[in-house]
Amino acid sequence: MMKRKKTWVKWARSISVIVLGLGICGAAEPKKPNVVVFLVDDLGYMDIGANNPDCFYETPNVDHLAKSGMRFTDGYAANPVCSPTRFSLMTGRYPTRVRATNFFSGDRSGKFNPAPLVDNMPLDEVTIAQTLKSAGYATFFAGKWHLGETEEYYPQNRGFDVNIGGYHRGGPYTGKRYFPPFKNPQMEDKPGDKHLPDRLADETVAFIEASKGKPFFAYLSFYSVHTPLMGRPDLVKKYKAKAKKITGQEFGKEEQVFGKKERKVREIQKHAVYAAMVEAMDEAVGKVLGHLEEAGLADNTIVMFTSDNGGLSTSEGSPTSNLPLRGGKGWIYEGGIREPWIVRYPGVTKAGAVSGENICSIDLFPTLAAAAGAQVEHEIDGVDLMPALKGEPLEGRALFWHYPHYSNQGGIPGGAIRVGDFKLVERYEDGRVHLYNLKDDIEEQNDLAAKHPERVSQMRARLHEWYKSVDAQFLQQKKDGPKPWSP
Incomplete structure (x- = not known):
């Protein structure tokens, strides 16, 4: 009898240990994923090999990222110029909500004055850095900021523990x-500094190394490939030789704007200095990705790669071509708003996956907040991309653009809505509309508005409802000038 009792006690204790162990395991929180975001300034959709098999620029590291994650063919910026898109990435909200609708502080006028512009990210906006920091993340920013002129608006005061190089315009526009x-x-x-992209990559690697043991959020916002056009001499030499083998018409014409002659638009990629800038950016991306692998962190790190607007093709040297996409930076055509978008989310995305879902820069915030298990208790416009990252559709999706300005690159003031394959463009000077089926006409050359009046009416009504919901502002009358159109 005593022997059986001892056996029973021993068995019961064993069960207790197992149950307690299961309880502890069940209560343990899953390990939060690290996050690295690469934002490239002015990089066009066609400027990486993953999107363009005939790309003049060599981007092996970005292409490898695409092969190891998911590449989006229909990923967008919320605006055709930088500051508004940067606002949307930080907040998950359309920049129109706070009237931050042009680069800070762009006030060029044309036939009419532009809409009123707020040229900072208001201090009451909640950033993705603040949200992740509240969820236990170490946060880091490096590179171009351009979201407010004075220090109270700088990254270190908007949720980032570390700020390397981020202030108003991201650097004086000097030859150095x-x-x-x-x-x-x-x-x-620092002693040994040679090239800015490389320095920013080194700082990012140092932050990642210092953050081991704690989830981290690293936001590397390149100054590249924005003007001034300056490349590493070794890479410029390489691409000058490569460019000699390329023939054909370098420039074509974009539409007439502002009552002036047509803008010239680059049609062939062969600008050696720009190519050198793209490859140097790619090398910096490779340095950070390589460190994630070497440190054993890649399998628990979400990586996102995108740009703030389309490639510069109609002004300021016109260094790149976005063809077959129409227009470029500063235009609400696809060349100005369709961006490289790559996401690698270990355990979610499949290597080499390609998605045609319509996504936007407003989606970065809710996607990362959800991945970190962070609470979002304020109004945002973006959605968690988890369904798309799993290869599932984003139901009922419509995207909107609002640009009530005359861009430095010649782009017209206008708005747009995309629903499914169709995109409606509305001009703010006179209210004309154009309808394109992007599936059949990615070049936006075949206007279907006259053939599909009912679709135009439906999409325009939805666009105008959105204008009201975000309190959109429009072109302003000049003194003694004609009255501008308004919806």
């Missing part, structure tokens, strides 16, 4: 910007 001395008030020069 990409090479030392960098003359950046938020980043001291």
Whole structure:
């Protein structure tokens, strides 16, 4: 009897240990994923090999990222110029909600004055850095900011523990910007500095290394490939030789704007300096990705790669071609708003996956907040991309654009809505509309508005409802000038 009792006690204790162990395991929180975001300034959709098999620029590291994650063919920026899109990435909200609808502080006028512009990210906006920080993340920013002129608006006061190089315009526009001395008030020069993209990558790697043991959020916002056009001499030499083999018409014409002659638009990629800037950016991306692998962090790190607007094709040197996409930076055509979008989410995305879902920069915030298990208790416009990342559809999706300005690159003031394959463009000077089926006509050359009046009416009504919901502002009358159109 005593022997049986001892056996029973021993068995009961064993069960207790197992149950307790299961309880502890069940109560343990899953490990939060790290996050690395690469934002490239002015990089066009066709500027990476993953999107363009005939790309003049060599981007092996970005292409490898696409092969190891999911590439989106229909990913967008919320605006055709930088600051508004940067606002949307930080907040998950359309920039029109706060009237941050042009680069800070762009006030060019044309036939009419532009809409009123707020040229900062208001201090009451909640950023993705603040949200992830509240969820236990170490947060880091490096590179171009351009979301407010004074220090209270800088990254270190908007949720980032570390700010390397981020302030108002991201650097004085001097001939030394990409090479030392960098003359950046938020980043001291260091002995051994050679090239800005490489320095920013090194700082990002150092932050990742210092954050081991704690989930981290690293936001590497390149100054590249924005003007001034300056490339590493070795890479410029390489691409000059490569460009000699390319023939054909370099420039074509975009539509007539502002009552002036047509804008010339680059049709062939062969700009050696721009190519050197793209490849140097790619090398910097490779340095960060390589460190994630070497440190054993890649399998628990979400990586996102995108741009803030389309490639610069109609102004300021016109260094790249976005064809077959129409227009470029500063235009609400596809060349100005369709961006490279790559997401690698270990355990969710499949290697080499390609998605045709319509996504936008407003979606970064809710996607990362959900991945981190962070609470979002304020109004946002984006959606968690988890269904799309799993290969599922995003139901009932419509995207909107609002650009009530005359862009430096010649783009017209206008708005747009995309629903499914169809995109409606509305001009703010006179209210004319154009309808395109992007599945059949990615070049936006075949206007279907006259053939589909009912679809135009439906999409226009939905666009106008959105204008009201975000309190959109429009072109303003000049003194003694004609009255502008308004919806």
